[in-house]
Amino acid sequence: MRMKKPARAAAILKDGLWTGNVTFSQMLALCPLLAVTSTATNGLGMGLATTAVLILTNLAISLVRGLITPQVRIPAFILVIAGIVTLADLAINAWAHELYKVLGLFIPLIVTNCVILGRAEAFASRNAPSLSALDGFAMGMGFTGALTLIGAIREILGSGTLFANASLMLGPAFKALETVVIPEYKGFLLLVLPPGGFLVLGFLLAAKRLLELRTARRAETAAAAPGCH
Amino acid sequence: MNPRPFVAGPFAHAGRTTPMIMSWVMIALTPATVFGLGLFGWPAIYLFAVTVASAVVFEAACLLLAKKPVLATLGDGSAILSGWILALTLPPWAPWWIGAAGAFLAIVIGKQVFGGLGQNLFNPAMVARVALLVSFPLEMTRYLAPRPIFFSGAPGPRDGLAITFGFGGHVDMDALTSASTLGHVKTELARGLPLHSVLADGADLLGLLFGTTPGSLGETSALLLLAGGILLLALRLITWHIPAALLLGILLPSSVLHLVAPDRYLSPAVHALAASTLFGAFFIATDLVTSPVTRTGQMIFGAGCGFLIFVIRTWGGYPEGMAFAVLLMNAAAPLIDRWVRPRIYGRDRKGRPLAVKTRETR
Numbered sequence: 210m211r212m213k214k215p216a217r218a219a220a221i222l223k224d225g226l227w228t229g230n231v232t233f234s235q236m237l238a239l240c241p242l243l244a245v246t247s248t249a250t251n252g253l254g255m256g257l258a259t260t261a262v263l264i265l266t267n268l269a270i271s272l273v274r275g276l277i278t279p280q281v282r283i284p285a286f287i288l289v290i291a292g293i294v295t296l297a298d299l300a301i302n303a304w305a306h307e308l309y310k311v312l313g314l315f316i317p318l319i320v321t322n323c324v325i326l327g328r329a330e331a332f333a334s335r336n337a338p339s340l341s342a343l344d345g346f347a348m349g350m351g352f353t354g355a356l357t358l359i360g361a362i363r364e365i366l367g368s369g370t371l372f373a374n375a376s377l378m379l380g381p382a383f384k385a386l387e388t389v390v391i392p393e394y395k396g397f398l399l400l401v402l403p404p405g406g407f408l409v410l411g412f413l414l415a416a417k418r419l420l421e422l423r424t425a426r427r428a429e430t431a432a433a434a435p436g437c438h
Numbered sequence: 439m440n441p442r443p444f445v446a447g448p449f450a451h452a453g454r455t456t457p458m459i460m461s462w463v464m465i466a467l468t469p470a471t472v473f474g475l476g477l478f479g480w481p482a483i484y485l486f487a488v489t490v491a492s493a494v495v496f497e498a499a500c501l502l503l504a505k506k507p508v509l510a511t512l513g514d515g516s517a518i519l520s521g522w523i524l525a526l527t528l529p530p531w532a533p534w535w536i537g538a539a540g541a542f543l544a545i546v547i548g549k550q551v552f553g554g555l556g557q558n559l560f561n562p563a564m565v566a567r568v569a570l571l572v573s574f575p576l577e578m579t580r581y582l583a584p585r586p587i588f589f590s591g592a593p594g595p596r597d598g599l600a601i602t603f604g605f606g607g608h609v610d611m612d613a614l615t616s617a618s619t620l621g622h623v624k625t626e627l628a629r630g631l632p633l634h635s636v637l638a639d640g641a642d643l644l645g646l647l648f649g650t651t652p653g654s655l656g657e658t659s660a661l662l663l664l665a666g667g668i669l670l671l672a673l674r675l676i677t678w679h680i681p682a683a684l685l686l687g688i689l690l691p692s693s694v695l696h697l698v699a700p701d702r703y704l705s706p707a708v709h710a711l712a713a714s715t716l717f718g719a720f721f722i723a724t725d726l727v728t729s730p731v732t733r734t735g736q737m738i739f740g741a742g743c744g745f746l747i748f749v750i751r752t753w754g755g756y757p758e759g760m761a762f763a764v765l766l767m768n769a770a771a772p773l774i775d776r777w778v779r780p781r782i783y784g785r786d787r788k789g790r791p792l793a794v795k796t797r798e799t800r
Contacts, residue, residue, distance in 0.1 A: 396573075398574075402572070
């Protein structure tokens with residue numbers, strides 16, 4: 210089981226970004242996913258906020274993991290998470306007020322996001338601080354990628370734009386991201402509404418499964434091919 | 439030596455195949471369809487053709503992707519029928535992309551994603567209709583007074599192209615539209631007017647019966663839809679349970695409320711004849727795939743559809759609720775089937791074996 214540090218880090222990154230992806234493999238945190246991914250910008254903002262919280266909570270819980278007895282670990286984890294989410298909530302309200310207005314209630318609700326407690330329980334409470342922070346980063350980035358991808362698909366099909374209002378929310382540097390994909394588009398309201406989130410998520414899950422089946426089959430035929438050791 | 443393969447019964451069957459059932463439903467729909475196409479002229483014919491053709495194309499594409507036999511499966515006629523039913527519920531002069539997008543929603547999202555015919559939880563045509571109504575409220579509520587095809591004032595084949603496909607000229611649709619009966623009543627009641635001044639000359643019941651009022655492509659003529667429904671009943675392709683329960687579910691509450699407050703609630707006659715009541719009762723709610731299996735279950739299902747239609751028409755935001763009601767009850771159908779199970783042969787309703795009656799004990 211023991212792996213060398215770099216190999217271990219690579220495994221953590223791969224797990225967070227692809228094999229154990231929060232959205233596409235664990236299917237956790239679907240509530241914020243369906244609610245805020247009506248545009249790519251919202252998805253990106255929510256993903257980055259969650260990532261920041263996830264890194265900090267994993268780090269904090271890993272640091273105090275020797276002090277918390279198993280009997281009280283769940284309330285203790287939640288207190289740590291709630292404290293850090295409150296910090297993030299205040300920070301976003303202060304420095305990214307436009308983003309705060311859009312994400313609104315979903316920032317305080319990061320506390321109840323099962324991914325945060327899940328990673329605290331499954332990883333941070335059993336691993337060293339550096340690895341835990343890396344796991345928070347990898348899981349958060351996987352989640353951000355999924356949210357941005359779903360947001361982008363829903364935004365293009367639903368309103369014909371991509372990263373609309375990115376500069377308002379994430380700063381003027383992101384002005385270049387704002388594009389109109391389909392000019393004079395009438396809009397397809399269903400995809401902007403929550404059913405669109407379900408539909409896009411369903412198709413992406415199917416696509417990921419298809420991809421994994423193909424790679425598995427290819428690996429099988431490669432292993433079965435004669436002449437190979 | 440090969441052992442004889444094990445073959446399970448039943449061996450007797452009615453000799454009915456899926457293509458045969460689908461064709462009979464299409465035949466039953468033909469009078470209302472031909473009447474609707476004539477009533478609304480060339481734009482309606484183009485829209486109908488586009489919707490049915492796209493349904494077939496999307497079905498073929500899905501079958502190709504899933505590596506299923508394309509021609510054999512297309513031949514069951516279910517894609518044509520889904521497209522057909524969807525087209526009949528569309529506003530007759532809707533642009534072509536409404537029909538094409540609707541066919542995509544019906545066939546791909548409503549049916550093939552679940553695994554094809556027989557696997558879908560929701561009625562494909564109604565999935566498409568609701569999705570279109572939610573997404574494109576303007577195009578989906580643009581009704582107009584009938585302009586029969588060979589009468590003066592009806593658009594010719596070339597004007598029809600302009601209306602449906604938008605090339606070769608521009609037609610100002612807003613000048614032509616007129617509200618459907620239910621839509622008119624809904625807006626006027628919302629303004630606080632009493633019903634007797636909204637429908638000053640009484641509802642045009644004869645118009646609703648024969649189909650000379652504004653409405654969806656194939657839903658205008660109650661009489662022809664009823665005739666198609668009776669044909670399906672006579673062929674025993676559907677049973678009376680769902681249509682009867684559905685009509686009862688609408689008529690009972692509307693009669694009571696109409697008697698109590700005739701100025702605020704539409705009469706049961708209007709409810710029965712207007713919009714898609716009869717179309718839904720005979721052709722949509724009776725879909726074999728998405729309705730419960732047992733007779734009792736079908737009656738619960740139909741009554742639920744009817745009552746929900748009445749509730750949505752009376753208190754909901756939309757003037758018509760057939761599609762929403764059917765989808766909601768489709769979602770409830772597995773639950774109904776769990777609750778009302780068919781009796782297994784030789785056992786009672788709770789699954790306990792029946793007491794054996796021998797000659798001595800009798």
